[in-house]
Every structure is written in structure tokens, then in C-alpha cells.
Amino acid sequence: MFLRNIQLEREKIESFGSYPFSIPVIKDLDEIEITAPVTFFIGENGTGKSTLLEAIADKCEFNTAGGGRNNVYEVDASASALGDYIRLSWLPKVTNGFFLRAESFYHFATHIDQIGGAHAYGGRSLHHQSHGESFLSLFLHRFRGKAIYLLDEPEAALSPNRQFTFLRIIHDLTRKEDCQFIIATHSPILLGYPDAEILSFDDGEIRSVNYEETDHYRVTKYFLEHREKFLEDLFAEEE
Structure with missing residues (x-):
């Protein structure tokens, strides 16, 4: 584990009335201790987990x-x-790593093609693989x-099965290759990773x-x- 602590430098902020400082969890943030090699950020859309990860x-x-x-490369x-x-705060500091944004992965794949880097991702352009295959190519070939x-x-x-494959990749990288993960997710499968810390961003804290x-x-x-009852109740609310 490398990253140990995240602090908000509140003294630098002139106003908490504008984005992103107006997000409740950011407005009230002092510091976060990271205590596990695999940490998940969870919460409803708009709670600030992706903002902090970015x-x-x-x-x-x-x-x-x-x-x-x-x-x-540039993306708007x-x-x-x-x-x-x-x-x-690091112990020790590392400079190797990667930031994955699922929503802009297409642009990253284009960038890899432009620099002639497909050989590092299994020998095939990420654009010539399915979306799921390209993600796994990244995890298997780029992550060290x-x-x-x-x-x-x-x-x-x-897919659910590919998520289980990804869990095994996380396991191998953390146990055998000394990697650390911080993951923002909505997946109940990924969240089941053993001994991970789950940090909720809901309820303003x-x-x-x-x-x-x-x-x-x-x-x-x-x-x-309770699938049938769940759907019956869900659709009844619309009538």
C-alpha cells in the first residue's frame, strides 16, 4: 500500500459555494485515511466520488x-x-499507475493507436476488441x-463473468505485485472483494x-x- 492519506487543503479555498466545493462530502472533508490495498468509493450519482478520484x-x-x-492527449x-x-501522503511515494475513466476510454484507445502502442495491449488495437475485451487487455497488459x-x-x-475475472486480476496484482487500487463503483460483485475498505459518499459524509x-x-x-414482487411494486408506482 502506498497512498495513506488524502487531505483537503481548506485554507486554499476561497468559497465553498461553488463546484466542486459545494458538494456536501467535499464541503465537510478534512482528511481520509486509506487503510487497505483495495479501497472502494460508493454513493449515488453526484455525491462526489468520481470528483475526488479524478x-x-x-x-x-x-x-x-x-x-x-x-x-x-487532450479531451474537453x-x-x-x-x-x-x-x-x-505516501509511504512510500510511487509514480507508476493509471487512471481509468470508463466514459472516456474511447479517447484513450484512440491515443494508443495514434502512438502505435497496440503491441503493448495484446497486439491488437483496443478499438478492434469488444468494450469488455479492451478493458481486460488494459488490466492484463498495462497493469504491473x-x-x-x-x-x-x-x-x-x-459482464458479470468478466467482473469475476477482474477480481482475480486485482487479487494477483495486490498479493503478488504490490499494487494498490482505489475504485469508484456501483457493482455489488466488485464490492465483494475480501478485506477491501468501502467508503460511502452518501448522506453528505x-x-x-x-x-x-x-x-x-x-x-x-x-x-x-423477490424479483416478481419487486417489479410488481416498481411498475405499480407508475400507474
Whole structure:
């Protein structure tokens, strides 16, 4: 584990009335202790988890449109508004790693083609693979030891079976190659990774929760066990 602490430099902020400082969890943030090699950020859309993950990537000098330190290309609106206002504490400091934005992965794949880098991803252009295959090619061929990986909704392109494959990749990289992961996700499968820390951004604060406490687990479990009643109640609300 490398990244140990994230602090908001509140003294630098002139006003908490504008984005991203108006987001409740950012407005009330002092610091976050990172206590596990695999940490998940969870919460409803708009709660600030992706904003904070992007700021960490910016502070690591990764391309905030997706990529590592050496992936230089431009995508509109990829600049972090929060990166200049956080401080990261490391033990030890690492510079290797990658920031995955599922929503802008297409641009990263184009960048790899433009620099002739397909050979590093299994020998095939990421554009010539399915969305899920291209994600797994990234995880299998680009991710290596002594690095930190910041992933924003990596499940977006992965089927349930491929998510289990990804869990094995995380396991191998953390146990055998000394990697650290911080992952923003909505996936109840990924959240089941053993001994991970889950930080919830819901209810205006960042707090550690158990897997069974998450809506991802509870809602999915209830749906699978009571599918017909769940859907009956859901559709009745529209009538």
C-alpha cells in the first residue's frame, strides 16, 4: 500500500459555494485515511466520488482523461477542479499507475493507436476488441507491480463473468505485485472483494461501511430473492 492519506487543503479555498466545493462530502472533508490495498468509493450519482478520484489522479500527474503520466492527449473538460486543493501522503511515494475513466476510454484507445502502442495491449488495437475485451487487455497488459490504479466504474464494460475475472486480476496484482487500487463503483460483485475498505459518499459524509450495509448488496439481494414482487411494486408506482 502506498497512498495513506488524502487531505483537503481548506485554507486554499476561497468559497465553498461553488463546484466542486459545494458538494456536501467535499464541503465537510478534512482528511481520509486509506487503510487497505483495495479501497472502494460508493454513493449515488453526484455525491462526489468520481470528483475526488479524478483529483487524486490529477495529483498523481496521471492524464485525467484516462491514462498514466506518459499518456499526453487532450479531451474537453478533462481538467480536475479539485486537484490543486488536496494533499496526498505516501509511504512510500510511487509514480507508476493509471487512471481509468470508463466514459472516456474511447479517447484513450484512440491515443494508443495514434502512438502505435497496440503491441503493448495484446497486439491488437483496443478499438478492434469488444468494450469488455479492451478493458481486460488494459488490466492484463498495462497493469504491473509497485503502482497505484485509480478506476472510475471499471464494471461499465464488463459482464458479470468478466467482473469475476477482474477480481482475480486485482487479487494477483495486490498479493503478488504490490499494487494498490482505489475504485469508484456501483457493482455489488466488485464490492465483494475480501478485506477491501468501502467508503460511502452518501448522506453528505464519507464513512466506512461493511459490504452487507451497502445498497448495492441489499437492493440486489432483495431483487434476486423477490424479483416478481419487486417489479410488481416498481411498475405499480407508475400507474
